[in-house]
Amino acid sequence: MTEILKRVLQKPLELPCGVVLKNRITKTAMSDSLADGEGDSTEAQARLYERWAEGGVALAIIGEVQIMPDYPEKPGNLVLGSQSDRKALKNLIDRTVSNDAHLWPQLSHCGALSHAPISRPKGPSAMDVPGLKCGALSVKEIEELPGFYARAAAYAKEVGFPGVQIHAGHGFLLSQFLSPLFNKREDMYGGSIEARARIFPMIIEAIRETVGPEFPVSIKFNSTDNLDGGLVEDDAYEVVRMLDNTSIDLIDISGGTYFPGAKASSDAASSSGPYFMEFAKRAREATTKPLQLTGGFETRDHAMEAVTSGAVDMCGLARANVLMPNLANNWLFGEGDSPDFPIFDSPPHGGVTAWYTMRISALGNDAENEYSIDPHEAMRIYNERDAERSIRWQKKFPLSPSL
Numbered sequence: 001m002t003e004i005l006k007r008v009l010q011k012p013l014e015l016p017c018g019v020v021l022k023n024r025i026t027k028t029a030m031s032d033s034l035a036d037g038e039g040d041s042t043e044a045q046a047r048l049y050e051r052w053a054e055g056g057v058a059l060a061i062i063g064e065v066q067i068m069p070d071y072p073e074k075p076g077n078l079v080l081g082s083q084s085d086r087k088a089l090k091n092l093i094d095r096t097v098s099n100d101a102h103l104w105p106q107l108s109h110c111g112a113l114s115h116a117p118i119s120r121p122k123g124p125s126a127m128d129v130p131g132l133k134c135g136a137l138s139v140k141e142i143e144e145l146p147g148f149y150a151r152a153a154a155y156a157k158e159v160g161f162p163g164v165q166i167h168a169g170h171g172f173l174l175s176q177f178l179s180p181l182f183n184k185r186e187d188m189y190g191g192s193i194e195a196r197a198r199i200f201p202m203i204i205e206a207i208r209e210t211v212g213p214e215f216p217v218s219i220k221f222n223s224t225d226n227l228d229g230g231l232v233e234d235d236a237y238e239v240v241r242m243l244d245n246t247s248i249d250l251i252d253i254s255g256g257t258y259f260p261g262a263k264a265s266s267d268a269a270s271s272s273g274p275y276f277m278e279f280a281k282r283a284r285e286a287t288t289k290p291l292q293l294t295g296g297f298e299t300r301d302h303a304m305e306a307v308t309s310g311a312v313d314m315c316g317l318a319r320a321n322v323l324m325p326n327l328a329n330n331w332l333f334g335e336g337d338s339p340d341f342p343i344f345d346s347p348p349h350g351g352v353t354a355w356y357t358m359r360i361s362a363l364g365n366d367a368e369n370e371y372s373i374d375p376h377e378a379m380r381i382y383n384e385r386d387a388e389r390s391i392r393w394q395k396k397f398p399l400s401p402s403l
Contacts, residue, residue: 015249021058028316029063033076037389040085044364053099056328065105067152069397071114075389104163111173125184131260146206163216171257193235220252223279244287252292300336351375354382
């Protein structure tokens with residue numbers, strides 16, 4: 001029976017645009033923080049994605065690739081545009097796709113959650129709460145967004161990326177439009193879920209017009225914010241219905257938010273299966289688009305059951321792939337070993353994320369066998385690296401007085 005179910009994961013997936021992904025396992029987006037502090041790729045980043053491609057994934061997604069330098073998540077993000085180091089990007093792309101894997105940048109604008117030391121955060125609405133202060137985007141700024149996303153997607157295609165993902169999850173800008181926690185607007189971009197999601201088809205179709213019908217365009221969005229007052233599943237279901245009427249090629253379902261006080265879904269222990277599987281089953285009823293589910297896959301059985309159920313077409317794994325970079329080949333053709341997820345005793349806030357981020361750096365330097373720090377030390381190194389990179393970022397991308 002296991003051999004039959006493994007073949008389900010091995011089966012290629014054809015996207016609506018005609019592009020074929022070779023199997024059903026994705027290294028889903030994470031903020032790898034391996035750019036150089038000036039928005040450009042590095043040798044360590046290229047090696048990281050090469051390793052995941054060698055490990056057998058059909059698709060790897062680079063998290064938090066900024067469509068402009070003004071609203072980054074961190075100073076270790078890539079930035080796509082005329083200032084980019086094309087040679088470094090080509091090295092990153094070529095070493096991944098040479099292993100028959102797709103590599104897509106996750107097009108991002110962090111909005112209210114932009115890294116304050118190198119940004120002037122703005123979201124759908126002005127906010128001033130503990131841990132979060134931002135201005136509000138004007139209608140003009142909102143209506144300029146599709147053009148920014150489209151230009152970034154066009155640049156991605158031009159330099160050789162074989163597809164893109166739009167980031168609309170985890171509390172960043174497009175997720176903020178959906179969430180009542182962030183979006184208090186009373187104009188055409190606030191209120192009902194249809195109004196809060198109005199910007200989505202605008203961006204999708206602007207990208208599609210630029211990249212053409214045969215280029216994969218995906219979107220990642222929240223099924224829930226997992227926080228009182230945030231996006232709820234009934235509204236997320238309506239977003240799926242809206243997306244079904246667009247030219248999107250793959251809908252990536254996730255959840256959780258970085259709104260102050262929220263607990264990350266990925267920091268919770270999970271052995272019972274993917275976090276958002278029940279919503280994925282419901283979403284399947286609302287769309288014929290391929291669905292990817294991200295979050296909580298810890299065993300091969302989880303992945304096989306999800307795809308076999310028909311609710312999910314692709315399985316997105318993040319931290320599992322950090323712990324086991326050859327996971328895809330192992331699950332597709334091997335014994336199906338599960339990663340050994342570490343358990344930390346009283347880590348500091350953000351320390352678990354920092355630990356995984358620094359392990360990503362170790363992977364990119366082929367040094368994971370020497371990686372033995374705890375979350376406290378990881379947080380210290382992570383923060384020191386960000387502080388140094390912030391100085392470099394500010395020199396290359398000085399803030400416009402109009403921001």
